[in-house]
Each structure stands twice: as C-alpha cells, then as structure tokens.
Amino acid sequence: MTYDTDFDVVVIGGGHAGIEAALASAKLGVKTALITLDKEKVGLMPCNPAIGGIAKGIVVREIDAFGGEMGKAIDTTGLQYKMLNTRKGPAVQSPRAQADKEEYRKYMVNKTQNTENLTVIEGEATNIFLKPYSNEVEGVEIDGNIKIKAKSVVVTTGTFLDGVIHIGDKQFPAGRMDEKPAQKLPDFYKEHGFPLVRFKTGTPARLDKNTINWSILEEALGDEPPPKFSFWTEPVGSYWFKEGQKEQVSCYITYTTEETHKIIRKNLHRTALYGGAITGVGPRYCPSIEDKIVKFENKARHTVWLEPETRDGISIYPNGLSTSLPEEVQWQMYRSIPGLENVVLLKPAYAIEYDVVPPTELYPTLETKKVRGLYH
Incomplete structure (x- = not known):
C-alpha cells in the first residue's frame, strides 16, 4: 500500500x-x-x-507528575477551586476546579x-x-x-x-x-x-444566567487558599495557590422540589433510559435526575449546583440535572426548581450512547x- x-x-x-x-x-x-x-x-x-473531583483530582495530579498538561491548563484557566472530602483523611481528599x-x-x-x-x-x-x-x-x-x-x-x-x-x-x-x-x-x-x-452518558441543559433569580439561591464560594493541580505552576513546589492569588467566581446551590419529582415520574416512560431506547451502561456512576428519583424515591429533594461555563458568558451548567426527557418536559422540570421559575434553556439536555x-x-x-x- x-x-x-x-x-x-x-x-x-x-x-x-x-x-x-x-x-x-x-x-x-x-x-x-x-x-x-x-x-x-x-x-x-x-x-x-470541570477538572478533578473525588478520586479524579488525584488522577490529574498523577498525570502532572508524569509531565502531563491538564493540571497546568486548569491552574491557568480555572474559575473556582475547592478541596473535596475535607471532613475525611488526606488520602481521600481531592481537588476540583470549575473551568x-x-x-x-x-x-x-x-x-x-x-x-x-x-x-x-x-x-x-x-x-x-x-x-x-x-x-x-x-x-x-x-x-x-x-x-x-x-x-x-x-x-x-x-x-x-x-x-x-x-x-x-x-x-x-x-x-x-x-x-x-x-x-x-x-x-x-x-x-x-x-x-x-x-x-451511555448524559449532560444537562444549559441555562441562560440572565433568566435565573440568583437572589434566593445559596452562594457556594471557592476555597481560600485555593488548591492547585500542578506542582509546576506558581508557586512552584506547592499544591496551593497563595490566598487571593486567583480571582474566583461563585457557584450557587438550589434543590429539586416535589413538583420536579412529579413531572419526572409522570414522564418516565418518555425518557430514553426508562423508555427502553438506551441499552448501554454508564462508564461510571453519574446518574440522571430521573435515575435519582427512581432509586431514591423517598428523598424529598436533590441538590443542584449552578456553575458558570465561562467567566464572561451567559451559559450556566446545572450540575445534577442530567436527563433524557423530551425537550418540552425539560422546560417544565427546570422551571419547577427555586430560582429557575423563568429560566430559558440555551441547549436541551441529552443522553448519548457510543x-x-x-x-x-x-x-x-x-x-x-x-x-x-x-x-x-
């Protein structure tokens, strides 16, 4: 040839x-x-x-130790930095950054x-x-x-x-x-x-930040000093930025309601997962909101983190609301959540098989x- x-x-x-x-x-x-x-x-x-999270943040630091680029990239472009699992020992603590x-x-x-x-x-x-x-x-x-x-x-x-x-x-x-x-x-x-x-995996809808009622939501600040991912970014040799070194952006917290759960239960048969259209399995545990409602039926509410996708843009990532519901039902579901009563969806949520x-x-x-x- x-x-x-x-x-x-x-x-x-x-x-x-x-x-x-x-x-x-x-x-x-x-x-x-x-x-x-x-x-x-x-x-x-x-x-x-986002980069990192429970266990994954440790993997990013391991990649950095082998000369990889991901840690340097997120240290340069992150919006908010947190150390997770701080109530437990250092072996299971893990950094996470919103990019x-x-x-x-x-x-x-x-x-x-x-x-x-x-x-x-x-x-x-x-x-x-x-x-x-x-x-x-x-x-x-x-x-x-x-x-x-x-x-x-x-x-x-x-x-x-x-x-x-x-x-x-x-x-x-x-x-x-x-x-x-x-x-x-x-x-x-x-x-x-x-x-x-x-x-299979999935992603939530993207929300227009200008249509969210931020005043009633719980603010979630980044850590100070912020944790780093790379040993080689400034200050070199430390896994912590200096206090105030990064201009961090707040995320916000809201919760699903009983009305949210009613909408999801009523339309479960229309989701790709429970309607039988999807046959694949998830590569890791990252459940859709409909999966949470089914598997934790007695839980009164589920946490939703509203996270900016860029520093200056309008797109908000509603972490915790991944779904494969029909688009018209998604609008009802998202608008049943405090702070999102008048929200506009920029892109619908979807599931994907591969x-x-x-x-x-x-x-x-x-x-x-x-x-x-x-x-x-």
Whole structure:
C-alpha cells in the first residue's frame, strides 16, 4: 500500500486523553500526529466544564507528575477551586476546579499546535490498516482517502464512536451535540473480531444566567487558599495557590422540589433510559435526575449546583440535572426548581450512547490483545 505521509505515533481524538497521549509521545521526541474533526475544538468540554473531583483530582495530579498538561491548563484557566472530602483523611481528599471552558480550549489548542514533533491533522479517522498477513498496525485512513503510515495508533474517541444522541423519543447520530459521529471506524473493530459494547452518558441543559433569580439561591464560594493541580505552576513546589492569588467566581446551590419529582415520574416512560431506547451502561456512576428519583424515591429533594461555563458568558451548567426527557418536559422540570421559575434553556439536555472496546480486550499497557501497536 502507498501512504501519503508517515508518523511514528498517530492519536485519534482530541479530548483529554488524546491530548495527553499526543503530548507525551511528542515530548519523547517521537514524530506524532493528532487526528481530530476540528483542530479548533481540541480540549473542548462538551459536558461538565470541570477538572478533578473525588478520586479524579488525584488522577490529574498523577498525570502532572508524569509531565502531563491538564493540571497546568486548569491552574491557568480555572474559575473556582475547592478541596473535596475535607471532613475525611488526606488520602481521600481531592481537588476540583470549575473551568472556563473557552479559555481551557484555547490553552489546549495553542499547546497542541505549538509542540515540537506534534502535528494536528483535521479530519475523520475512517479505517485502521494492518500489515499484510499480520495482526500489527501499519497505518490510518482519514476521510476515506488520505493514508498515514504509523508504527503505533492510540484511539481516544470518547463518545464519537458510532454515537447516538437521545432526547426523549428522538434519536439522531452525533458524537456530541451539533457534531457528526465516527460511523466508519467501528467497521474496523467488527471486521477484526473486537466485541464492542455500548456505553451511555448524559449532560444537562444549559441555562441562560440572565433568566435565573440568583437572589434566593445559596452562594457556594471557592476555597481560600485555593488548591492547585500542578506542582509546576506558581508557586512552584506547592499544591496551593497563595490566598487571593486567583480571582474566583461563585457557584450557587438550589434543590429539586416535589413538583420536579412529579413531572419526572409522570414522564418516565418518555425518557430514553426508562423508555427502553438506551441499552448501554454508564462508564461510571453519574446518574440522571430521573435515575435519582427512581432509586431514591423517598428523598424529598436533590441538590443542584449552578456553575458558570465561562467567566464572561451567559451559559450556566446545572450540575445534577442530567436527563433524557423530551425537550418540552425539560422546560417544565427546570422551571419547577427555586430560582429557575423563568429560566430559558440555551441547549436541551441529552443522553448519548457510543461504542467502546471493553478493557478485557487490553493488556495492562493498554495495547489491544488482538492487534499489536493499537492502543485504547
């Protein structure tokens, strides 16, 4: 086969994992390509624009210890910083930061486009080629015609692999809202005997901050001094910023009501999850609001955190209100919550299903057992 160009390592997907894989490879002096559908959306946070949290914040610091970029990025672009689990011992305490999703994206776009040995290529990975008569990677196809030779391929496609969005009884192909999925790459895995499984996740609606009654809500301040994620940001050698060093933005707290729960129960059969449209399982415990109502039926209310997505924009992320209810029911549900009586939804909430290669198909190195040089 004739190839158009060649790289040592090709990374498919420009989310958190793909960024770190591509940067790590390039820093080792290896000729690396990062393939993404839109090079200006590298590092885009389509769901909760936050870094860290219980257990996850520790992972971010571990990535930083290995020379990764995520900790530095959030230390630079964060809006609010907190240390969680402070009532327990230090082993289970974990930092969390609300990110300015636009500034974070810009940081990662700049980093990936200005790192030696790293080339960002715009396009859809449509196939992976193997060496003749061998189960070893040889290259990648982009957009059905461009062929890149590669010694190793790292696949970090997130929710894009044959992704389908669910909003009530509506379903349509997408990798995330308003973006096409990768529908051709799954054929490679089926052809070579990979047992793909379906995962599902979801995201809440985005709310117009100018339509929220902030005066009746509980303010949630960041910590002072704020916790850091990177050992290498100022002050170097500390995991704490200096007091007052960061200009933090407040989040706010509200709660669901009995009326909220009535609306959800009445329309459970119209959700993708309880209506039977979704068959996938969640990659981790991150329940939708309808799941909480069903599983904790005696709980009178559930906490909702209203978190800004950017420092100067109008979009608010209502953490705790992920749902796949029909859009018209979402408006009723959100408006049944104190402070949100007149809220305007900028984007509807949705659930999304997508293909994954199960971890049982991988070695501890994350190389697949069926194909040498292919990593997930």
